[in-house]
Amino acid sequence: MNRQAKLEVSDEVAIGIQGMNKWFGSFxxxxxxxxxxxxxxxxxxxxxxxxxxxxxxxxVNALEEHQSGQIIVDGTExxxxxxxxxxxxxxxxxLFQHFNLFPHLTILENCTLAQIWVRKIPQAQAEETAMxxxxxxxxxxxxxxxxxxxxxxxxxxxAIARSLCMRPRIMLFDExxxxxxxxxxxxxxxxxxxxxxxxxTMMVVTHEMGFARQVANRVIFMDEGQIVExxxxxxxxxNPQSDRTKLFLSQILGH
Amino acid sequence: xxxxxxxxxxxxxxxxxxxxxxxxxxxxxxxxxxxSSPFNVIMTLLSLxxxxxxxxxxxxxxxxxxxxAKSVRECYDILDGVSGACFAVLKERFPxxxxxxxxxxxxxxxxxxxxxxxxxxxxxVLFRKLPQQLLGFSAIYPFLAYWLIWGGxxxxxxxxxxxxxxxxxxxxxxxxxxxxFGVVIAVIAASLFWVLGGYLSEANGTFLALxxxxxxxxxxxxxxxxxxxxxxxxxxxxxVILALGRQSNMPIIKWICVIFIEFIRGVPxxxxxFVANVILAFFFPPxxxxxxxxxxxxxxxxxxxxxxxxxxxxxxxxxxxxQYEAANSLGLDYAQSMRLIILPxxxxxxxxxxxxxxxxMLKDTTLVSIISMFDLVGMIRGPILATSEWNGVYWELFGxxxxxxxxxxxxxxxxxxxxxxxxxxxxx
Numbered sequence: 001m002n003r004q005a006k007l008e009v010s011d012e013v014a015i016g017i018q019g020m021n022k023w024f025g026s027f028x029x030x031x032x033x034x035x036x037x038x039x040x041x042x043x044x045x046x047x048x049x050x051x052x053x054x055x056x057x058x059x060v061n062a063l064e065e066h067q068s069g070q071i072i073v074d075g076t077e078x079x080x081x082x083x084x085x086x087x088x089x090x091x092x093x094x095l096f097q098h099f100n101l102f103p104h105l106t107i108l109e110n111c112t113l114a115q116i117w118v119r120k121i122p123q124a125q126a127e128e129t130a131m132x133x134x135x136x137x138x139x140x141x142x143x144x145x146x147x148x149x150x151x152x153x154x155x156x157x158x159a160i161a162r163s164l165c166m167r168p169r170i171m172l173f174d175e176x177x178x179x180x181x182x183x184x185x186x187x188x189x190x191x192x193x194x195x196x197x198x199x200x201t202m203m204v205v206t207h208e209m210g211f212a213r214q215v216a217n218r219v220i221f222m223d224e225g226q227i228v229e230x231x232x233x234x235x236x237x238x239n240p241q242s243d244r245t246k247l248f249l250s251q252i253l254g255h
Numbered sequence: 256x257x258x259x260x261x262x263x264x265x266x267x268x269x270x271x272x273x274x275x276x277x278x279x280x281x282x283x284x285x286x287x288x289x290x291s292s293p294f295n296v297i298m299t300l301l302s303l304x305x306x307x308x309x310x311x312x313x314x315x316x317x318x319x320x321x322x323x324a325k326s327v328r329e330c331y332d333i334l335d336g337v338s339g340a341c342f343a344v345l346k347e348r349f350p351x352x353x354x355x356x357x358x359x360x361x362x363x364x365x366x367x368x369x370x371x372x373x374x375x376x377x378x379x380v381l382f383r384k385l386p387q388q389l390l391g392f393s394a395i396y397p398f399l400a401y402w403l404i405w406g407g408x409x410x411x412x413x414x415x416x417x418x419x420x421x422x423x424x425x426x427x428x429x430x431x432x433x434x435x436f437g438v439v440i441a442v443i444a445a446s447l448f449w450v451l452g453g454y455l456s457e458a459n460g461t462f463l464a465l466x467x468x469x470x471x472x473x474x475x476x477x478x479x480x481x482x483x484x485x486x487x488x489x490x491x492x493x494x495v496i497l498a499l500g501r502q503s504n505m506p507i508i509k510w511i512c513v514i515f516i517e518f519i520r521g522v523p524x525x526x527x528x529f530v531a532n533v534i535l536a537f538f539f540p541p542x543x544x545x546x547x548x549x550x551x552x553x554x555x556x557x558x559x560x561x562x563x564x565x566x567x568x569x570x571x572x573x574x575x576x577x578q579y580e581a582a583n584s585l586g587l588d589y590a591q592s593m594r595l596i597i598l599p600x601x602x603x604x605x606x607x608x609x610x611x612x613x614x615x616m617l618k619d620t621t622l623v624s625i626i627s628m629f630d631l632v633g634m635i636r637g638p639i640l641a642t643s644e645w646n647g648v649y650w651e652l653f654g655x656x657x658x659x660x661x662x663x664x665x666x667x668x669x670x671x672x673x674x675x676x677x678x679x680x681x682x683x
Binding site for chain 2 (some may be wrong): 059061063082086087089090091092093094096100101102103104113114117118162163166
C-alpha cells in the first residue's frame with residue numbers, strides 16, 4: 001500500500017494563486033498561474049530548466065515579486081507591503097539548492113538566529129528548539145561546528161532544521177538535492193519524507209521522480225512559464241496526457 | 256614472495272621515519288632557496304654583497320650619531336669630519352615634534368593621558384575576547400579625550416555625552432512606532448538638551464576647568480594622531496552607511512550616495528583641504544567660527560568614507576545572493592539581515608581594503624602641513640628646519656618621522672592580518 005494513503009489533506013487552503021503573471025524585464029516567465037495548495041498537501045513541481053518552476057515557488061514567499069494576479073499565503077495576501085511580506089516569510093520555510101547557511105555562524109547559531117531576532121524567543125529556549133530539530137535531522141553532534149566543516153548533505157539537513165526552528169506552516173524546496181553527491185541525496189530525501197509524514201504542507205521543485213512517486217499527492221509539470229499538466233503521481237507517470245509531458249518524462253526516466 | 260604474484264598481504268606496518276638530512280631543516284631551505292642553480296648562487300652572492308655594503312656604509316652614521324648638542328654646528332664640531340648623524344635635534348626638539356610648538360609644556364600630561372586611555376578604549380573594540388563591558392569606556396572616551404586635549408570645563412563634553420545618550424534613549428523609546436518618527440524625536444530631544452546644557456556650561460565656565468588650549472595650538476605627532484584617529488573612526492561607519500545607501504532601491508538615497516562618493520573620489524585630498532581651509536567657512540552662519548581642525552576632520556572623514564564605501568561595496572557584491580535570500584526567507588527585516596548576516600561577512604572580506612585606505616589616510620594627515628598646520632612634518636619643515644640651529648638636518652628628522660609612521664602603520668597592518676585569521680571560520 002502506498003504510504004500516501006496515511007497522509008491527510010485538509011480542505012483549508014494554504015496557498016492560493018490566481019491569474020498570476022510575472023515578467024523579468026520584458027520576458028514573460030510565469031503566465032496565468034492558477035494553483036491552490038491545501039494544508040497538508042505535498043506538491044512536486046517539475047519541468048525542463050527555464051520553465052519557471054523555481055520562480056514560481058520563489059514568488060510564494062516574495063523572493064520574486066509578481067506583477068499581476070493574486071497570491072494568498074496562509075490567509076495573507078502578498079502585496080508590496082513589507083509587513084505582510086515579513087509575516088509570510090516567517091511562516092513559510094524555504095530550502096535552497098545551495099543551502100545558503102550563514103558561514104560566519106555556527107550550526108547552532110544558524111538555527112537560533114531567526115528565532116531570537118524575529119520571534120523574540122529567549123536564547124536558552126531558542127537553543128533548546130534548535131537542538132530538538134538538529135536531533136530530528138540527526139546531526140545534533142555538529143551543533144558547534146561551522147557550515148564549511150560539514151558535508152553537503154549535512155548542510156542541507158541543517159538548512160531544514162534552521163527552517164523548522166521557525167515552526168513554519170508551509171515549506172518550499174527549491175531543488176534541494178541538485179547540488180548534492182548521489183550518496184547524500186538519500187539522507188536529505190529521507191528527512192523530507194519524515195517531514196511529509198508529520199503533515200507539513202510542502203511545495204517541492206525537484207527532479208527526484210522517486211520522491212515524487214513516493215511522497216507527492218500531486219505532481220505539477222511546467223513548461224514555458226505555464227502549468228501544462230497536473231495529476232496524482234501514479235496517473236502522471238503512467239499515463240501522461242500532453243505531448244510535452246511525455247517528452248519530458250521520456251528524457252528524464254529514459255535511462 | 257613469488258614474482259608476478261598479484262596477491263600481497265602486509266603483516267607489519269612500516270614505521271614513520273624522518274626524511275633524509277638533505278631534505279629537512281636548514282640544509283633543505285638553503286639548497287632550495289639560495290643555491291638551487293648557478294644563477295641563484297650569483298644572485299645570492301650579489302644580494303649578500305649589497306646587504307653588506309649597506310650595513311658597512313650606514314652603520315658608522317648611526318654609531319657615531321651625536322645625541323648631545325645645541326646646534327648642527329656643534330654636531331659637526333664634535334664629529335670633526337667623521338661621518339655621523341646629528342640625532343641631537345630629535346632630543347632637543349622632542350616636545351615640538353610630539354606636541355607642536357605652542358601646546359603649553361605644563362599640560363603635556365594631558366595628551367599623554369589621552370593616548371594611554373586611547374589604547375584602553377581601543378582594546379575592547381579591537382579584541383573581542385576582552386570583556387565587552389569595557390566598551391562602555393570606549394563610548395565615553397571621545398568626550399574624555401576632548402576634555403583632556405582641549406581643556407576647559409568638563410561640563411561641555413559631559414553635556415554633549417548626556418545629550419547624545421538622551422537622544423539614543425528617545426530613539427529606542429519611540430522608534431517602535433516608526434523609524435523616522437524615532438529619529439525626529441531623538442534629534443529634537445538631543446538638540447534641546449544641548450541648547451539648555453549650553454547655558455549651564457557657559458554659566459559655569461570655570462567649573463573644574465583645565466587650562467583651555469585652542470585648536471590652532473595643536474601640533475606635532477599629536478595632531479596627526481588626532482586627525483587620523485577621529486577621521487578613521489568616524490569614516491568607517493559612515494562608509495558602511497554610504498555603501499548600503501548606494502545599494503538601496505530608494506532612488507533618492509541611492510543617488511545622494513552615488514554623487515557624494517563619486518564627487519569626493521574624483522577630487523584630490525589636498526584640494527579638499529584647501530576648501531576646508533578657505534572656502535568651507537562661507538557655508539557656516541557668519542558669526543560661527545568653526546575650528547580649522549574641525550573643518551579638516553570633516554574633509555578627511557568625507558574623503559576616507561567615500562573610499563571605504565567603495566571597498567565595502569566590493570565586499571557586499573562578493574557575497575552570494577543566496578545569503579540575502581536566506582536571511583529574507585527567515586523573516587529577518589532589512590536592518591536585521593544587514594547587521595547579523597550581510598555586514599559581518601562583507602566587512603570581513605573588506606578588511607584588507609579598509610585597512611589599506613585607513614593606513615593611507617593616517618599618512619595623508621601629514622598633508623595638512625601644506626595648509627600651514629604644524630603637524631609632525633609641518634613642524635620639521637617649518638619651526639625646526641627653518642631655525643639657524645638645525646638648518647640642514649634632513650635625514651635625521653625625516654627619517655625619524657618615517658620611522659614613527661612606519662611603526663604605527665605596520666602595527667595596524669599586522670593587527671588586520673591577525674584579525675583576518677581570527678575571523679577565518681570556514682573553508683568555503
